[in-house]
Amino acid sequence: MAEKLKIISLGGLNEIGKNMTVYEYGGDIIVVDVGMGFPDNDMYGIDVVIPDFTYLIKNQDKIRGIFLTHGHEDHIGSIPYLLRSINAPIYATRMTAGLVQLKLEEHRLMDKTKLITCEAGEVVKAGRFSVEFIHVNHSIADAVAFAIKTPVGTVVHTGDFKIDTTPIQGGMTDLARLGELGKKGVLALLCDSTNVERPGYTKSERCVGASFDALFRGCESRIIVTTFASNVDRIQQVISVAAKYGRKVAVTGRSMENAMKVSVELGYMSIPDGVLVDINHIKSLPDNKVCIITTGSQGETMSALTRMAFSTHKQVDIRAGDRVIISASAIPGNENAVGSVINELYRKDAEVVNERLGELHVSGHACQEELKIIHALVKPKFFIPVHGEQRMLKTHAKLARDMGMAPRRIIISDIGKVIEFTPNSAKINGTVPAGKVFVDGYGVGDVGSVVLRDRKHLAEDGMIVAVVSMSGEDGSVVSGPDIITRGFVYVKESEGLIEELRRVAVNALENCQRDHCTDWAAIKTEMKNDLSNFLYKKTKRNPMILPVIMEV
Known part of the structure; x- marks a missing residue:
């Protein structure tokens, strides 16, 4: 064949x-x-x-x-x-x-x-x-x-x-x-x-250049532009219009710096002499001579624009009157993150210009x-x-x-x-x-659907750990049970509920002893089921419950 x-x-x-x-x-x-x-x-x-x-x-x-x-x-x-x-x-x-x-x-x-x-x-x-x-x-x-x-x-x-x-x-x-x-x-x-x-039809990239020109012309404030780091033509247009209006350009954000380094080396980007300055030197320049190109158009947590907005960037803090141009549209799923950064920029009295206000992205x-x-x-x-x-x-x-x-x-x-x-x-x-x-970190493929399900459970409902020490000889309770919670309730304000949980755990242990159950796995299951049923009736919540038995 x-x-x-x-x-x-x-x-x-x-x-x-x-x-x-x-x-x-x-x-x-x-x-x-x-x-x-x-x-x-x-x-x-x-x-x-x-x-x-x-x-x-x-x-x-x-x-x-x-x-x-x-x-x-x-x-x-x-x-x-x-x-x-x-x-x-x-x-x-x-x-x-x-x-x-x-x-x-x-x-x-x-x-x-x-x-x-x-x-x-x-x-x-x-x-x-x-x-x-x-x-x-x-x-x-x-x-x-x-x-x-x-x-x-x-x-x-x-x-x-x-x-x-x-x-x-x-x-x-x-x-x-x-x-x-x-x-x-x-x-x-x-x-x-x-x-x-x-x-x-999709609009031409040149449309964005005309919008940049209008926003730079006559502006007396600092201008901060964010866009996708890989969009070399967009970054080139920002640099060209900044040079036209006598502004120095500083770049911040690792992916932006890497993309520009490769673009310049390969001849895909042309930067006029004396236009590019180190981000540390912009404080000595008047506002109307500064243009900062940054990452963060998608509201990424560790991006340069997000750090500027939330005052955790080492070199740049957003000031009242700064003109922030967001030259990108939010990728589906990123709308909330982008909205959060924009709200913070408004809180600092910056002027935010995005694609709703002009042709700033194609x-x-x-x-x-x-x-x-x-x-x-x-x-x-x-x-x-x-x-x-x-x-x-x-x-x-x-x-x-x-x-x-x-x-x-x-x-x-x-x-x-x-x-x-x-x-x-x-x-x-x-x-x-x-x-x-x-x-996840250095791990590739070691986080599967079961681990993600547990993380989701912990994120939504928190966890309760019931710790008890039992004798290895006769199975009697030596100490506990102690109830530890994380992400479920604030313990100091819920001492009554914690005490009730402790009583439920004690009853579960007593039932196991009465039935002469010595299988610790069965004892853990009994504790977990009783605690889970009690909590759902009491709070309508299903936290993750981890019984821990220590042999002494």
């Missing part, structure tokens, strides 16, 4: 972030993007979420290369965790490679990793695959789509993109090349669905009309919407149907599902291990 092309998403479907797609043909595998996701509000203590690499580790001898579309964390953030287990060459454009190099150096993986820089237009051979890099516009420099040629047919994988006819640098998305591929015949299109619910993702252009140019036999939650994938499928594609040629998949292609057919056939792996 002829080999089939398999496409497997290990992340990025029915979720935002954690983008990762596996292409397999015969004995060869290539991986497109190795992204990470950010924890939901109920993932207590979790730092980041990464894909499940089980399938790749099991098949690591087949992996011919890792190909990266661009340098955002949701596309490159999990690379250090994958490279702990496998060793494969990484192919990326210059900006993406620069950001990956910083990550690998931080994790001490640079010496044993082969990182190969490619340009748009280049073709890389990887086993039975050949991968062509195609220039696209996005909110970070050097983003690309891939045309992946296989013995079964060509697959176009867009990555994150939009069509910007007036980009700051790099030229417009290479629609001509996508059209050429469409004429030759494309087996399948995997296309970004992030903005599919928005009609029309998306990096294609809206409906741009997506239609890509579908029309590529003319794929089969279509797989990717990068989005279920409603986005379904909306993108409808868009393809509206353009005349037969429903049977549209496949809405899920992470772990294997899509098998022949030159004329596509179907879901089987699954591989997939899901979310939680990173």
